[in-house]
Amino acid sequence: xxxxxxxxxxxxxxxxxxxxxxxxxxxxxxxxxxxxxxxxxxxxxxxxxxxxxxxxxxxxxxxxxxxxxxxxxxxxxxxxxxxxxxxxxxxxxxxxxxxxxxxxxxxxxxxxxxxxxxxxxxxxxxxxxxxxxxxxxxxxxxxxxxxxxxxxxxxxxxxxxxxxxxxxxxxxxxxxxxxxxxxxxxxxxx
Numbered sequence: 001x002x003x004x005x006x007x008x009x010x011x012x013x014x015x016x017x018x019x020x021x022x023x024x025x026x027x028x029x030x031x032x033x034x035x036x037x038x039x040x041x042x043x044x045x046x047x048x049x050x051x052x053x054x055x056x057x058x059x060x061x062x063x064x065x066x067x068x069x070x071x072x073x074x075x076x077x078x079x080x081x082x083x084x085x086x087x088x089x090x091x092x093x094x095x096x097x098x099x100x101x102x103x104x105x106x107x108x109x110x111x112x113x114x115x116x117x118x119x120x121x122x123x124x125x126x127x128x129x130x131x132x133x134x135x136x137x138x139x140x141x142x143x144x145x146x147x148x149x150x151x152x153x154x155x156x157x158x159x160x161x162x163x164x165x166x167x168x169x170x171x172x173x174x175x176x177x178x179x180x181x182x183x184x185x186x187x188x189x190x
Contacts, residue, residue, distance in 0.1 A: 030190055033186065038181065042177075081099045152165070166185055
């Protein structure tokens with residue numbers, strides 16, 4: 001009986017020591033990142049396609065929950081000008097533009113050293129502006145079928161900080177508009 005009692009006590013001490021080590025090691029992290037870069041619009045316009053400026057500057061931000069596994073989950077948003085166009089008329093200048101603010105649920109996977117892939121879906125608020133003869137008209141609509149896919153490279157540069165780049169494809173199904181973005185990123189993991 002004494003052998004079993006000693007065995008039980010030693011097992012409980014060993015298991016409490018093992019659990020105390022796993023509690024002190026942090027397995028879940030969070031990260032925030034911001035990016036800015038070049039955006040190219042895949043022109044699907046039927047009228048005025050020849051005067052559209054398909055290139056612009058875009059911004060994005062992301063908050064991620066990074067457990068100890070290869071997958072991370074988070075939210076992403078940004079601002080992308082899909083296109084802008086302007087044409088001189090006899091009475092002045094006519095200008096149009098379409099901008100998008102996506103709000104996406106994102107899943108990111110660590111595939112090799114500093115390389116990640118991600119995908120996400122969510123909603124996008126589209127804002128179109130038209131200015132003709134000095135009067136401005138704005139319209140907003142929401143697309144509930146937005147998809148993004150991206151490949152990221154993030155290199156650690158210091159305690160918790162990373163820099164890198166991202167190649168992203170974003171598609172808004174409601175208006176059948178797509179962009180490709182090449183962003184420079186900075187991230188902080190805590």
